Amino acid sequence: MSGDEPCGAVAFPCAAGAVPANRGIGIRIPSTQASESAWEAGHRAARVPALVGGIVVICTASITVTVPAFASVGTGAVTAVLLGTPAWAVIRAHQAASRFTR
Template identity: 40%
Template sequence: MADATPPGIAAAIAVAVLLAGVAWSFLMLGRVALTGGRNHTVGFRLPSVMRSDAAWRAGHRAAARPLLVGAWAVTVLALLSLAASPATVPYVVVVVATVGALLVQVLWATVAAHRGARRVSPGSARG
């Protein structure tokens, strides 16, 4: 089997920008959901978060830190992928790790939103 050729720098930059952009978009959507109020379009629409306006705010506040940490982690890994782009195997490993970090960002923020919303007592605000 022939050796795989590494990606060109333009392709590596495009992948890095795409992955980092998705991570930062998640953070921005989380902030929009927090400031915009409870809705059925943007934000964590878990039953625990949708329970009341107070639960919505608490859930999205709790998800803010995981979204921010995840966005920075994905950005660092995306930049590292550029350094690894001259060699195929290291590049693929770093890109897979970056996608994994993106998934961890979303899962961690979802769990945090659920836990934050559950800390709000059911009668603490209008539902």
């Protein structure tokens, strides 16, 4: 991922085969670009981190808006999720895609 697109907004269409392997969007690492099967497998594996990250960010943001005292903790939690979720997604994608490149 280049960091300029939301993880879930890319992982789900790529996993469904709606976005073929390319050099523009998606998890673009050598293992996912080895074949179309590796591309789809990698993005299927990235769906879980994308979904979990999205849910955590939405819940944390909602709590932060309704409970102002939670703002500093909420901001830290959202930052951690926004940094950690893409890393988790790339690791999962690499592991799944590597099964197709051996």
